[in-house]
Amino acid sequence: MKILQIYSFLLVLDCAGSAPPVLTRRGSAPLGSKARLLCTAAASPLPVTYQLMKSQWVVATVTRLQENLPAEFVITVTKAKEGSYHCLVTAGGNTTTSNSITLLLMRTRLTSDPNPPVLYEGSRLLLSCEGPVESGLSYTWFFNRSVVTPQTAPPLRPAGWRLTVEHVTEQHAGRYSCMTTARRTDNRSSSSSELTVVVKAFLSQPRISVSLSKEAGGYEGAVTCWTSTGSPPASFSLFLDGQEVASRNASASMTVTFPVAMVPAQDMGAARCRVKTDIQDLWSETQPLFVVPVGGHVEVEVEYLYGADSKMAAAQLHCRPGRGTFPSFSWLLNGSGLPVDLLPPPPLHAAAPRYGLVDGGRSLVLTGLAPGGGGSYRCRVRDSFDDSAPWFESPAVLVRLTAGALTPVEIVSISFCCFLLLVLGAGGVFVMLSLGERRRANIRRSSTSHSGPHLPAAVPPLTPQRSRAGVCYDAHRQTLQLIPVQ
Template sequence: MGSLGQTAVILGLCSLLTVAWGLVLGRPILHAPNISLVGYIEEFYCIVPNAPKKVAILYVLQQENQPKAFGEYTAYDGNQVNFPLKVKRDYDGNFFCMASVQNSSAVPATISDVHYFRVIEPVEGVELVSDPPSAEVFVGRGLTLTCIVRKGTHISYQWSHNGTPTAISASRQYLKQATLEDAGNYSCLARNQLNDTQVYSVSSHTFVRVKVPVSKPEISLTVRKDNDVYLIGVICSSDTGTPPVNFTFTVQNKTGRRLIFQRRDTLSASLTVPVALNRDEGQVQCQATNGDGPVDSEKLTLKVVPVGGAVTLTSESVRRYFDVVGLKLHCAVERGTFPRFDWFLNNSSLGEKEDFDIIGKDGQTLLLTTITARSSGFYHCEATDSFGINGIKSEKLFIDEKALEHVSAAAFAVVLSCFLFLVCLVTGCCVYGVIYRRRLPSVKPRPTFLSTEKDSLESEDEEPVEKEYMDDVELVNAAKIAYTEEGEVESVDEWPEIERALQISCMDESIERSDPPEH
């Protein structure tokens, strides 16, 4: 009995293996939703079509790049299995189902096609962050705006600048080389959606300020008298720059160095320093910055010297295209650090009359563009201190309409130079032509025979005739050279006659040689 039982078991196992080896599983099919929200309960179904009856099939649901399975279920008689899942954010990705015969490794497992499952987490908590954090950038520099979302998946972004949508669809917007037009309000709209009706969005905005770096400041000094004290006003100003601007005044003298800081919403600042006449009080310099690198002004000396000495008046013509179009009068004083100049015509102050243009903040130059009978007369200037009432007058200079009527020396020089150049050019051409004519070659080209009887004259004696012809040409050339040595030059006009004579002579000799001898 024991041997029979063992034999039966062995036969049964062999029959089972035979059946298993002949079994082939088809590919399972995974049914799952395409999209879902975080927190929803979703059903994943897996089935092997035409599965063999009475065979236990093990189904396993897995996600790509995840070692842990979402569940294992066994089904019989070709039934499908159900995998219920509570959707999490991490479930976004590719899923597949694997089927195998339970408790049998002899039948290869099969895998379904990959199914992409999109998980939507509604967008929340959007913040627009700037780099640099101040959201301020200088012209030509770079700035980055980042739309940071606290929660959300599959987010699309929409940027706008001053209410106008831009073409940027990423989470960052770059201003590589900012211009003044880039300043303004920027907003970022982050959104995602489950379907056409369930749309989630949130936005944030920030203001970007584009600044112009402050230019190099100009420093100037003015002097005024307050009772018996003289005060120098130091003015520091920049032409360009975005306020506010921080100004720093540095006063350096024998006693030490002093710094004065000022913050202004304008492009200028001032400082008052008490001084004594004719004494060096040191130097002053200012510095300006509005967040970019600081820029320094020139240094000026704090010294006040009253005007004194002689005052001179000079004139200078204003030219345009070699023509005099105006007259400049320049007034200079021998000494004085802060002079002021006033102009007079026939002892009457010109002030701000329309016919006269006073140039410079100190009025040192007077420009006359037109001179009429009204503006003719004696001009003089007067130099005074900007802080005093005493003045020094210059000598008087008479000016009338004739000052603008003469041709400038430059125009006369140009015209004269052009005339002399043309004279030299014509003279040179004439001399070169005479020399070239005297150096013409004396050898003339070989004469040609134009007679229709040329072919009949050719014979075996052609070579001697040609030799005799060349001898005749050499004789003529020798005669010409002899005449030249004696101081007589043959005229070029005589050569045609000589050539014709040579042709006739050669033709006669050829005819004589061609005649048959008489017997």
């Protein structure tokens, strides 16, 4: 019995004088991962109790009934679990304290310059990927959740922990993120949160248009202001005769419409649009608010178009109203109305005459001509804002369609024009030569009558240069051109 007591006493003394327990943990850990802390103690009388401590708080307790069996503590890494840890080992009534370690959260943060990342086209963008304080980190960049590679569009060329775009465009707008990987510690990775980069386009010159409609209660006018380029938000304002009468903020579309009072044939002033952003302030042209009703004499002009082979390829009819701000057009062939929803002109080799409306119905194109085709065409015009307004009709025009070549009369007319141009060109050359000869004669007379020593003429004699010219006929435009030949 005494021998057993002496052995126990010596064992306690050995435990008290042995090395303290050791708590180990490697580096930092990503958010949400499992951190494993290992507490190892020297040989101690059983049972051995291990307690993991964070400051003064007990995190977990483990009891071992076997010798030389360390305690492992598993912690889910969160922001609250970050801090200093140590373990307490209790055996045989004695408690020893291990070393302290710091559990760091492996953070990766993406920052931008400018901040927030909202910038205009042509500006410089700098993104920085800030990872944990460890050596041997590698960086992976993401654009719109795809890994940035040399084939990424638009081209992005990150250099380590930085990504720089010297002159951004709207294509560079999107979501960016980065990921750090600690290759020296089991390739542990940590990703940043996404950063949305907004690239704004500069405003173009604002434009203005006016429209008018007739409702049951009278007329309703509208002024539309818009820009073809530019990024919202922007502030649109309407000015009438220099005074601001309405304003509206555009958050999605760069087109804003303002209602205005308008009456046909009455001068309602002059409108102008203004658009402003944080760096731009632009004005549109001035638009008079004066609507002229359709009226006056209406006529149809016919233009025949020929191909390179001197054969008629198409005919184009233009409707010319006497007046009217918002005209609506309608066409008739041989007294019957042509459909409003005409298809675009078909290929020129179509067998029968086909129709196509251009310029809002103002012009009618006839293609796919057949020999002997054609007919009597009229156009009608009325106010587009009033369906009950009367039609103003043009006189009938007979359009002759044929796929044949130019007629003898047309050929004679063109030949006469060419001859006339040649005569004018030859006459011009003759006049130039006559003027040059007269000038040389004057110089000779002046030098003969001079009483002093003989001096060379101040102006060298002119050498006649003959110029040639060719005449070119543009069948499509029906024009004659005088082309000089060197």
